[in-house]
Amino acid sequence: MAAAFWRFSLGTFLFSICLGLSSSASDGKVIELTEDNWKQILEGEWMIKFFAPWCPACQHVAPTWSAFALKGKQLGINVAEVDVTTQSALSGRFMVSSLPTIYHVKDGRFSVYDGSRFLDEFVNFVKEQKWRDNEPVPSWKSPGSFVMGALGILFKLSLFLKDIHEQLTTTYGLPMWASLAIFGVATISAGLILGLVIVYVSDFIFGRPGPPVIPNIPEAKPASKKDEDDIDKELKPEECKENKEAADQPVRKRKPQATTD
Numbered sequence: 001m002a003a004a005f006w007r008f009s010l011g012t013f014l015f016s017i018c019l020g021l022s023s024s025a026s027d028g029k030v031i032e033l034t035e036d037n038w039k040q041i042l043e044g045e046w047m048i049k050f051f052a053p054w055c056p057a058c059q060h061v062a063p064t065w066s067a068f069a070l071k072g073k074q075l076g077i078n079v080a081e082v083d084v085t086t087q088s089a090l091s092g093r094f095m096v097s098s099l100p101t102i103y104h105v106k107d108g109r110f111s112v113y114d115g116s117r118f119l120d121e122f123v124n125f126v127k128e129q130k131w132r133d134n135e136p137v138p139s140w141k142s143p144g145s146f147v148m149g150a151l152g153i154l155f156k157l158s159l160f161l162k163d164i165h166e167q168l169t170t171t172y173g174l175p176m177w178a179s180l181a182i183f184g185v186a187t188i189s190a191g192l193i194l195g196l197v198i199v200y201v202s203d204f205i206f207g208r209p210g211p212p213v214i215p216n217i218p219e220a221k222p223a224s225k226k227d228e229d230d231i232d233k234e235l236k237p238e239e240c241k242e243n244k245e246a247a248d249q250p251v252r253k254r255k256p257q258a259t260t261d
């Protein structure tokens with residue numbers, strides 16, 4: 001009796017694990033991706049839609065996207081979406097510049113879907129593997145790369161600064177110029193501090209540069225009589241004769257012309 005109970009418990013436990021692993025692709029629901037769980041798209045096949053609640057085009061495609069998710073189990077694909085208003089860092093990773101933007105992902109291969117937004121087109125895109133005809137995203141622009149991670153942080157920082165600006169002007173009633181002045185002073189101060197840190201770190205790693213080395217250039221000595229004689233010997237006889245005739249030729253003086261009134 002006890003052995004049967006343990007076998008039943010073990011079977012239920014394994015079934016629960018398998019059900020949990022496959023629920024994302026089999027429950028027919030659109031998966032919500034965030035900055036915390038987006039790395040799961042690096043495995044398997046995914047279609048991801050980036051949208052905003054205020055976007056009319058996104059609102060129009062929403063029912064079609066939900067119907068497409070119902071066919072996810074049949075197609076063996078995960079259908080997900082990202083709200084750019086709450087996941088700004090994630091939209092920065094994917095360099096989303098227009099809405100809605102749809103990505104196809106297959107085992108870490110990213111490509112942008114550029115077809116029409118109809119259910120049949122979505123299904124045929126996956127079933128007929130039309131995504132192979134799309135140019136994949138370069139490795140340096142891949143959402144998992146360091147460059148895109150840094151860009152996502154900048155997106156998040158920009159929205160954070162925007163929220164602070166709105167809080168200063170709305171909550172505390174500061175004028176626009178005062179808020180901008182605060183941001184300007186903070187930016188300059190941060191730049192100075194960062195510059196000093198970089199200088200100290202470079203000095204610590206590479207050491208301070210030494211004084212400049214001035215080369216010792218000897219002064220030019222005036223030519224002696226011996227050097228001049230050596231130069232004359234090196235000249236050809238014809239050149240020496242011409243130089244001598246030119247030196248012996250008298251200088252003709254020009255007579256002034258009389259002027260008539």
